[in-house]
Amino acid sequence: MSTEQLKTEAERPVAFTVNGQAWRGWVEVRRTLADVLREEVGLLGTHVGCEHGVCGACTVLVNGQAVRSCLMLAVQADGCEILTVEGLSESTERLHPLQESFWDHHALQCGFCTPGVLLSAYALLQENPQPTLEDIHEWLSGNVCRCTGYQNIVEAISDAASRLSAEKGGR
Amino acid sequence: MAQAPRFTGQRIRRVEDPRFLTGRGRYLADLEPLGTLAVAFLRSPHAHARIRRLDVTPALQVSGVAAVVTGADLTEANIYCAGLGGQPYPPLAVDEVLYVGHPLVAVVARSRAQAEDAIDAVVVEYEPLPAVVDPVEALAEGAPRVFSQAESNLCFHLEHTPEGLDALFAEAACVVRGTFRHQRQTAVPMETRGILAQYEPVSSRLQVYASSQWGHGLRDGLAKALGLPQSKVQVTLPDVGGGFGAKYGVYPEDVVVAWLALKLGRPVKWVSDRLEAMVSDFHARDSIHIAEGAFAKDGTFLAIRDHMISPAGAYLLDGSAAVLETVIASLVLPGPYKVQAVGFRIDGALTNTTPLGTYRGVWGPAATWVQESLMERAASELGLDRVQMRLHNMVRKEEFPYASCTGVVYDPGSYQESLQTAMEAIDYPGFLKRQREARAQGRYLGLGIAAFVEPTSLGAWQPEPPTVPYESAVVRMEPGGEVVVQVSVNSHGQGHETTIAQLVADALSVDIGKVTVRFGDTAAAPYGGGTFGSRSITVGGGAALEAAGRLRDKILAIGAHLLEAAPEDVELRDGTVAVKGVPARSLSLAEIGRVAHWVPAKMPSGMEMGLEASSRYVPPPITFSNGCHAAEVEVDPKTGRVRIQRYVVVEDCGVMVNPTIVEGQIIGGVAQGVGAAFLEELGYGEDGQPWATTLMDYHLPSVTDVPRVECLHLETPSAVPGGMKGMGESAMVASPAALVLAVEDALSPLGVRFERMPLTPERVWQAMTATRS
Numbered sequence: 001m002s003t004e005q006l007k008t009e010a011e012r013p014v015a016f017t018v019n020g021q022a023w024r025g026w027v028e029v030r031r032t033l034a035d036v037l038r039e040e041v042g043l044l045g046t047h048v049g050c051e052h053g054v055c056g057a058c059t060v061l062v063n064g065q066a067v068r069s070c071l072m073l074a075v076q077a078d079g080c081e082i083l084t085v086e087g088l089s090e091s092t093e094r095l096h097p098l099q100e101s102f103w104d105h106h107a108l109q110c111g112f113c114t115p116g117v118l119l120s121a122y123a124l125l126q127e128n129p130q131p132t133l134e135d136i137h138e139w140l141s142g143n144v145c146r147c148t149g150y151q152n153i154v155e156a157i158s159d160a161a162s163r164l165s166a167e168k169g170g171r
Numbered sequence: 172m173a174q175a176p177r178f179t180g181q182r183i184r185r186v187e188d189p190r191f192l193t194g195r196g197r198y199l200a201d202l203e204p205l206g207t208l209a210v211a212f213l214r215s216p217h218a219h220a221r222i223r224r225l226d227v228t229p230a231l232q233v234s235g236v237a238a239v240v241t242g243a244d245l246t247e248a249n250i251y252c253a254g255l256g257g258q259p260y261p262p263l264a265v266d267e268v269l270y271v272g273h274p275l276v277a278v279v280a281r282s283r284a285q286a287e288d289a290i291d292a293v294v295v296e297y298e299p300l301p302a303v304v305d306p307v308e309a310l311a312e313g314a315p316r317v318f319s320q321a322e323s324n325l326c327f328h329l330e331h332t333p334e335g336l337d338a339l340f341a342e343a344a345c346v347v348r349g350t351f352r353h354q355r356q357t358a359v360p361m362e363t364r365g366i367l368a369q370y371e372p373v374s375s376r377l378q379v380y381a382s383s384q385w386g387h388g389l390r391d392g393l394a395k396a397l398g399l400p401q402s403k404v405q406v407t408l409p410d411v412g413g414g415f416g417a418k419y420g421v422y423p424e425d426v427v428v429a430w431l432a433l434k435l436g437r438p439v440k441w442v443s444d445r446l447e448a449m450v451s452d453f454h455a456r457d458s459i460h461i462a463e464g465a466f467a468k469d470g471t472f473l474a475i476r477d478h479m480i481s482p483a484g485a486y487l488l489d490g491s492a493a494v495l496e497t498v499i500a501s502l503v504l505p506g507p508y509k510v511q512a513v514g515f516r517i518d519g520a521l522t523n524t525t526p527l528g529t530y531r532g533v534w535g536p537a538a539t540w541v542q543e544s545l546m547e548r549a550a551s552e553l554g555l556d557r558v559q560m561r562l563h564n565m566v567r568k569e570e571f572p573y574a575s576c577t578g579v580v581y582d583p584g585s586y587q588e589s590l591q592t593a594m595e596a597i598d599y600p601g602f603l604k605r606q607r608e609a610r611a612q613g614r615y616l617g618l619g620i621a622a623f624v625e626p627t628s629l630g631a632w633q634p635e636p637p638t639v640p641y642e643s644a645v646v647r648m649e650p651g652g653e654v655v656v657q658v659s660v661n662s663h664g665q666g667h668e669t670t671i672a673q674l675v676a677d678a679l680s681v682d683i684g685k686v687t688v689r690f691g692d693t694a695a696a697p698y699g700g701g702t703f704g705s706r707s708i709t710v711g712g713g714a715a716l717e718a719a720g721r722l723r724d725k726i727l728a729i730g731a732h733l734l735e736a737a738p739e740d741v742e743l744r745d746g747t748v749a750v751k752g753v754p755a756r757s758l759s760l761a762e763i764g765r766v767a768h769w770v771p772a773k774m775p776s777g778m779e780m781g782l783e784a785s786s787r788y789v790p791p792p793i794t795f796s797n798g799c800h801a802a803e804v805e806v807d808p809k810t811g812r813v814r815i816q817r818y819v820v821v822e823d824c825g826v827m828v829n830p831t832i833v834e835g836q837i838i839g840g841v842a843q844g845v846g847a848a849f850l851e852e853l854g855y856g857e858d859g860q861p862w863a864t865t866l867m868d869y870h871l872p873s874v875t876d877v878p879r880v881e882c883l884h885l886e887t888p889s890a891v892p893g894g895m896k897g898m899g900e901s902a903m904v905a906s907p908a909a910l911v912l913a914v915e916d917a918l919s920p921l922g923v924r925f926e927r928m929p930l931t932p933e934r935v936w937q938a939m940t941a942t943r944s
Contacts, residue, residue: 045194111191112412
């Protein structure tokens, strides 16, 4: 097989939308969505913690669903809409209420798992805007945080849910 | 201080958080200079084997490969790691592999994927050799040796029998015994280790970026291993995604990557994947304590004997748990209790397992378990109330400073008060009633108590301490009035950018927004010991306070001179120097800064220009935090599953700079304690094969495993500036003991005693079944 043939075997064109912006490129079929988001798209906020789908640090939203981007191949995201932590807020000055609540409740320490936890929480609140503590526990069981002991994360999500529904009610 | 503190003691939101919350934190994996090459390691699948044949030529044919190096390449260049064992420690295995995960070949390629492809192409023929895993077997006559040329596997031995110890045991009304085996664990920071090294021709120095807790230590270690002057190595730490002790030191991979960068003249980078992290990060704990306690009839704790045995792994490292966990335990085994004598024997054995290093709470989880178990067992034998018996034995307020029989001196604390506070919070009398009622219904409720001391803020704790005995800070005010603080300690989650800014803002009476805290670059930060052993806020913060105090004095002197007042008549207030009682006569700090940096003629005569002060702060030898954990659990007799119903922590860490951050450390520490008590174990088969090499097999606590932690605070200030004590490890030190003892209390009708952690449902169920039959 020639090198050119190998290249077409090994690579595919991929196009998706990330945080509202279109991206397209040739991608090696064996590369994960996490690797392509980080190394090709240049969005470094998605972190890789275990590469075997346990820790949840790499969680992003694909078509609104929370997905472990280390277990999804980039070619599978062709045509999808992706949301990463960078898409949650416009800047460090204007945080999403969820981020604001994490800040208020000291829901992060080293910050490495935080993007994945935020995206999981975001997906939860999309699906269930007023979750009980039990709902939050169940939803977060796919995210490992080694620093915080989770308590402040749970409180932050619960508080963010109240803030968001108050905001909605106010409109 | 002219004003009451505005920031110290307040629950300030962390300054560093916005970048982490928006995905703008920058960790090691995020750094990628142009032309960076990736490294992958070939690691041994055998616990012990001779390398019969090693052929790397097929790997060199793989697309993208730039270099392949073996152990022999490194030893020929005289490159070694530092170890304590007296054995040479080549960064890549030569001739024999000594544990599963032992690296033997490094491949450098354009991408990590290509490097891994090439690793698969390396041809190795192994001749398996007998392996030894258990430390007791390793020390037995005729055991297979990790190093065939060594006489035995014994790598560390220390013993001490104080005068009168045997007599105390002979006279004791009650002697209780137990075996306590703390399982092997590893710290598992969510960000794995990683290093990026690059030779800078312009300044002819090696620039290293690493996910590390101690930049200067890594710099010194790499300089030594590579034969470079320390000034020719610069280590810069980006954001570090957790450490917990696992990122304190110089690993073989660090040496290999740095050497490759020099050899290839290209940026070279390695980021550990999780599978290799589980076998190559320091393993931790793993000690057996065969302990006994002597008690008088009235419950007085007389003496302890403890034989500690630890499998060090294939190399005895600087920070080996086989040495540090056991030696520190020998000093602090009595915990908060007055004990007349402690005798001990420590045996460290080389084994065909990953080398042991440090993990949060070095010494503590095992020693607190021993100490509190002896207390519980004696109370039960003597028929005394376990709370009263603890109170009876604790060091009292009026007895501080208290010289322990082990030679360490406890500074003032609140031992009895913290136990009493915890018992009130958990409603001890009410619990006893609930427990009785539950038992009548066939339910198993238990209460575990762990009163603890935490030795923190190590200074000159030995005449020639093995750790850096001080920390440094440089505080300077820029001409515009902003304050920059350079500290030698660095954060991997602890929040130094906030807490140290709180201290300095108050010392200089400026807004916290005016203060920037920097760390982590050996070219800019002053020398120090980095972040370990619950000492950043006390030793690093102490240095920052001392330096800020010196700067404050200089600002006041310049201000007084300009205001034509006596220095004692002026004060710092809200960003100005003002004459006391005459707020109208004041100068802004920006004006003082302008004069100090630009106008020599207006400076007090003989005073140096500029606004900068520094400190190298040596704290008292050891500062002891203390407190008490109380855990209420229910055991399901059908499954052996333990549910934590309530968890109370009383913590006395002196003055709290930021109570929210203190509580974050406590809650996170309890979560790790839940992991130790119930979930985490790095087991090995007799053949030396590790049983947990993924996060599927190594069970980290998840949100559903961790209880809500109720935090209560007491405050006994220490002698360090600001009155703080360290506390980053205390919850890890106390919680495993509280949880295990809670389960034993629940199962006390069955007389169950546990000899090893973790208490998995299977182990609990088996223990219950064994006593029933």
